[in-house]
Amino acid sequence: MESQRGTMIEQSFDCYSAGFQESLDELPDCFTITDPYISGNPIVYASRGFLEMFGYSKYEVIGRNGRIFQGPKTNRRSVLEVREAIREERDIQISLLNYRKDGTPFWMLFHMCPVFDEKDGRVIHFLGVQVPILRRPKPSGTGLNLCQNGAGCRESVLRCYRREVHSMSVERALSLASGSGLDFTGVDVDGPCDASDLEKRKSTAVIDNILTVLVHDGESTGRLVHGKRRSQPGTGQLGASLNISLGRIKQSFVLTDANLPDMPIVFASDNFLKLTGFSRNELLGYNCRSFSGTDTDSSSRFRIKECIQNEQPCTLRMLNYRKDGTSFWLHISPVRNASGKVAYFVAVEGEDNSETKENQSLRQRGVVAAVKVAVRGLSMSVRTC
Numbered sequence: 001m002e003s004q005r006g007t008m009i010e011q012s013f014d015c016y017s018a019g020f021q022e023s024l025d026e027l028p029d030c031f032t033i034t035d036p037y038i039s040g041n042p043i044v045y046a047s048r049g050f051l052e053m054f055g056y057s058k059y060e061v062i063g064r065n066g067r068i069f070q071g072p073k074t075n076r077r078s079v080l081e082v083r084e085a086i087r088e089e090r091d092i093q094i095s096l097l098n099y100r101k102d103g104t105p106f107w108m109l110f111h112m113c114p115v116f117d118e119k120d121g122r123v124i125h126f127l128g129v130q131v132p133i134l135r136r137p138k139p140s141g142t143g144l145n146l147c148q149n150g151a152g153c154r155e156s157v158l159r160c161y162r163r164e165v166h167s168m169s170v171e172r173a174l175s176l177a178s179g180s181g182l183d184f185t186g187v188d189v190d191g192p193c194d195a196s197d198l199e200k201r202k203s204t205a206v207i208d209n210i211l212t213v214l215v216h217d218g219e220s221t222g223r224l225v226h227g228k229r230r231s232q233p234g235t236g237q238l239g240a241s242l243n244i245s246l247g248r249i250k251q252s253f254v255l256t257d258a259n260l261p262d263m264p265i266v267f268a269s270d271n272f273l274k275l276t277g278f279s280r281n282e283l284l285g286y287n288c289r290s291f292s293g294t295d296t297d298s299s300s301r302f303r304i305k306e307c308i309q310n311e312q313p314c315t316l317r318m319l320n321y322r323k324d325g326t327s328f329w330l331h332i333s334p335v336r337n338a339s340g341k342v343a344y345f346v347a348v349e350g351e352d353n354s355e356t357k358e359n360q361s362l363r364q365r366g367v368v369a370a371v372k373v374a375v376r377g378l379s380m381s382v383r384t385c
Contacts, residue, residue, distance in 0.1 A: 009063055012044040016217050021045065023213050029206045031129045036240035039247030039270060040065050050130065055101035071099040073189040082112065087241035089114045089123050093200055095133060095193050107133040109195040111203035115214060123240045129206045133195050238266050245374035251367045252349040254283065258342045262287050272349055277323030288347055291320035331364040335375050346371045
């Protein structure tokens with residue numbers, strides 16, 4: 001499973017050109033890119049500036065969630081605000097107390113921005129830019145450090161640095177500040193620590209630079225992306241938050257949208273892809289008929305259609321085909337949202353014949369229950385926010 005996850009991370013940028021990552025490497029700023037369509041929304045790219053600031057190697061960061069940079073004094077409410085922005089697929093700028101690999105804390109302005117596919121409007125990545133927040137030292141200290149709360153923190157001692165920070169890379173800014181007494185020690189971890197307008201403008205400029213690279217590359221490959229959703233709603237693509245929630249269910253299943261013509265597949269779990277041999281691009285947007293073949297019983301198809309029309313669960317041993325030609329069966333059940341309306345149908349793949357019927361039934365019910373929790377939990381939070 002880990003090898004498959006690693007492959008998915010490597011394929012995260014398949015929609016871009018071969019030299020895409022080299023273009024990102026030329027950007028001197030501190031940022032990461034995550035993929036919400038991989039379980040856990042892991043980091044799939046980390047800039048050199050980011051690695052230098054946090055003290056990690058590339059291999060220690062890729063595939064990990066941003067939680068690894070949080071620590072005991074990281075504000076939980078701020079973390080929840082970031083999660084809410086992911087759920088709503090929107091930008092956010094927020095001050096966060098993060099920790100370097102050696103355990104030293106420092107304050108930074110975190111600016112996250114979704115990247116949308118122009119064709120279908122879905123989020124394909126999240127950009128995360130980190131800008132260190134510069135503050136005056138504590139009265140008892142000497143020199144400068146990263147985020148000391150207190151009056152006069154934007155006075156003249158920082159003006160000469162901020163003028164350069166606006167137009168330089170993060171590592172260059174840190175180097176300049178380090179030469180004048182700026183360090184990571186003595187940080188007021190209790191906060192709050194507000195970023196200045198200049199630091200906010202700096203993060204926005206970095207986001208714009210990264211988007212420029214993405215858009216330019218998309219124009220050359222034919223897959224256009226934008227920082228704002230361009231397509232109309234109702235395209236049947238799942239939101240990033242629901243994708244992340246469904247990705248945590250480590251079972252083999254697909255989800256179809258009950259409210260779209262022909263009920264296309266809108267989610268396929270990692271296990272389903274592994275056990276059937278199909279890629280995600282071969283499934284998303286297609287009906288489950290893709291798995292049937294010449295020997296598939298037509299009466300089984302009729303029973304499934306009848307169950308779907310009546311919004312009833314449907315369990316039967318139906319001959320379907322993996323990509324290699326071997327057969328499997330499906331358990332189909334409706335999934336209602338918080339208002340009680342059928343929003344999706346979940347189809348759970350059967351395991352090998354060595355699994356007992358009792359275990360199969362328990363596993364199927366468990367998957368259906370987990371999917372319902374994910375869908376209802378999201379729709380309830382949307383209704384109450």
